[in-house]
Amino acid sequence: MDIFNQQKIKKIDIKKVRNYLKKIFFYLSIESKKASFVLSDNRFIIGLNKKYFSKNTPTDVISFNLADEIEPDYLGEVVVSVEEAAAAAKELKTDWQAELLLYLIHGILHLIGFEDATAAQRKKMEKRQREIFLKFRKIKLNQ
Numbered sequence: 793m794d795i796f797n798q799q800k801i802k803k804i805d806i807k808k809v810r811n812y813l814k815k816i817f818f819y820l821s822i823e824s825k826k827a828s829f830v831l832s833d834n835r836f837i838i839g840l841n842k843k844y845f846s847k848n849t850p851t852d853v854i855s856f857n858l859a860d861e862i863e864p865d866y867l868g869e870v871v872v873s874v875e876e877a878a879a880a881a882k883e884l885k886t887d888w889q890a891e892l893l894l895y896l897i898h899g900i901l902h903l904i905g906f907e908d909a910t911a912a913q914r915k916k917m918e919k920r921q922r923e924i925f926l927k928f929r930k931i932k933l934n935q
Contacts (some may be wrong), residue, residue, distance in 0.1 A: 799833040817863040827903060837873040852876045853895040865912035869933045870899030897924050
């Protein structure tokens with residue numbers, strides 16, 4: 793599991809992030825799978841959003857499902873905006889780490905086949921996301 797910290801918005805302990813992700817993978821019974829994670833700022837994620845989705849705006853998470861016949865155990869990449877997590881937490885009066893954990897869970901769920909394009913898909917995904925989050929929400933990611 794590769795984790796790249798491309799942001800300077802918040803101090804994040806990458807070991808704690810890795811341990812958290814390993815627990816999520818185990819909980820989802822995908823511990824034998826691999827994925828890469830990027831903790832970004834808005835500038836980075838806007839670039840990806842523009843390049844791949846023609847949207848010149850920040851977003852909370854982008855997942856790239858990259859599993860194929862050559863590397864079936866590699867699920868893909870998840871990019872989360874720590875800046876968006878911090879902004880959302882401030883607006884919602886919650887903890888930025890909790891928001892970031894939600895974004896990571898959301899990205900993983902996309903990698904394993906969950907979609908949120910329709911209301912029904914979104915409802916199913918949000919239910920699973922909430923279940924996972926409630927199980928692991930007490931984990932702190934900062935240094």
